Amino acid sequence: MQLFTFALIAASAVVFADTDNHGHPGWGSHFVPTFDNLVTFGDSYTDESRLGYFINHNGSAPPPGLLLPGSTSTAGGGVTWDRWVSNYPIRGLRPLISTNYTSAKLYNYAVSGAVCDNNQIYRYLGAINGPFPDVVYEVNAFIADSRFVNATTNTNTLYTNRKSDNTVYSMWIGTNDLGSYAFLTDSSLNQTTIPDYVDCIYSRFDQIYTNGGRYFVLINTAPLELSPLYGTPGQGGLAASHYWPDKPANITEVSYKMKEYTTLVNSLFTYRTPYEAVVAKRYPGASFAVFDVHSLMTDIYNHPSQYLSTPANVTGTYYFCSPSNTNCTTSRLGLDHFMWYDELHPSEATDKVIAREFVNVVKGASKYAAYWK
Template identity: 50%
Template sequence: MKSVAVALAGAVTVANALATPDLSERHGPPSYHHGRPGKPSSGSGWDLETFTSLVIFGDSYSDDSRLGYFINSGGDPPPVGWVEPVANKSADGGYIWGEYVSRYAGVNKYNYAVSGAVCSNDITPRYFSAIDAPFPALAQYEIPAYIADSKYVEKNGTKFMIDPPDETVYAFWDGTNDLGYYAFIQDEQVEGTDLTTYVDCMYRQMERVYNNGGRYFVLFNIAPLDLAPIYAAPPNDIGANQYWPDKPKNHTLLNGRMIEEVATVNAIFDYRTPFAVELKNRYPGAKFAVYDVHGLMLDIYNNPSDYLNGTAPLNVDGYVNHCNTTGGDCVANDSPDSFLWYDELHPSEQTERVIAMNFIDVVKGASKWATYWG
């Protein structure tokens, strides 16, 4: 198991993200073109009438400041009933997509995502020296933390979570670390496991939430990681970096491997979800949406003027924030909304805004970027 002593999946910024920013001057979403309008999936069975709460599981693509708590506490987890502060210095350089959903839709947000997380440390464990343990994973930490919070009652008798089953959406966005460096792309998974083991893990975690009362699920598919600078093919590739200081030199090979991994997992999500929900009826009464965030981000890549709105020339191959291999000496572009990527691995804040706006369409049951089951 590789020891990760550098900033992994957002740990560089998340440790500084515990201070709650002043949100008194919140404004509505910034204007941007909403992409190429398309028809929602026909025959959508998604029937959520009221959207009250959002519960999030995942990694640095979704983490506000939870890993920061682990770092600052010496590895101890947040207590039951911990109210996570909003971070304006998340892995995208600003607010994360879930915070924008909370603002735009006016819903409660309970975010259990942890930067660096994988689905299970029994499959792709990655040791993080800052907490002297593997990164907290969905299976071992995030789902148990959610279940504990869902049952927690404050001293005044008030239930901690506002989570009515017919008004709460559970979002799962994981895979960036599972498929990436020090994991599947380098064949460093636990012996006897493979991509199907990872997929099995994801559905098991959704089942645990279902057994705890969850009924509306949004499964994000895998982002186009092969386009991220850290995995890109020449001439858009990069070498050693803050996340992968010992990156192998055959970038073409790594890019091809990532293309295969992403395509395989996304194809399994597309076929396994209706199989499990419709044919096997493993989640009676539940509704599932597979959010094609891969397709959405690919559309941003191919049609940046429909989504990006910075003052600098639009850029989908480069990134905003450049640091040395130890995560220091960082220099950021002064027009971050011109970029698809914030750093070598993470989407920009503008990309996360786009993802948030389209997530709301997914929840409405009327998104061309989703398929609905149940």
């Protein structure tokens, strides 16, 4: 009976929030009053150069106060979605001018290979002689940067214009938590479960909130079951990959299990976020958007000609290596024809679509988002 009552309360919160926040007096036409800064956390779907810094500095983290540069040498083969949103020029390249994007300054803490918490999933990287830095590290790095004081100027020379009402904080993490050598293969540590991974995300929001964050975008898990790494036979699913050379033979079972996991996590996000924001009032004065990138990417998969150059390819990869990570080749077609850069990572073309919709999310007008405050 208590569970039933809780479900009714949570459902009521969802209905109230959904009808209240679109055109809510005081909400305005935008999710955030002024979008001057974008602070991002996540994994290779978001990272530009942070893992590269670790690798090039013997596993050492960037020092507080250092703004890392943008890059086109990313896991997606080009410019990341958050860099497209930012519209800040990358050194040596022309500015990414487009009316679809913004002029928000990007502070990117994402690390390729990251999970939410290394105490739940431990993934070792020989190049840094330790685990991939996790989101726990990322948020702590943000806090250190936000408190940084330049010894010469006695001011914070990194965050020069960060306010509670002009900065959006986005979180997109889960690809490595749910995948091979993680929950999918029963490789979690300390008897942790998928709800523990979800707990980790909201605990990180706690830290950001305490440090002044008030506008949060939680990006749900991508449709990993549609990727070549986790897809079904006949739909681009691979029997083996350099990301998972010892993949089980029943790749249909793998794909269905991944679909179960992404669906479970996204359902948890859908109901827990309004509970924490509206019922439990865990973040007073904060606003949340859950960006349903799963549905957006599924739409790209099902209607590719609406998003990609023709002929569009949503089951294959632009860049492919053998399971031994040799004999790597690239397609004769341009990257803009592909949904996937390689077996696991969305292409730059997909990132452009995600970026355009993220801007709609921040405007408070995305059909792929739900809003609560």
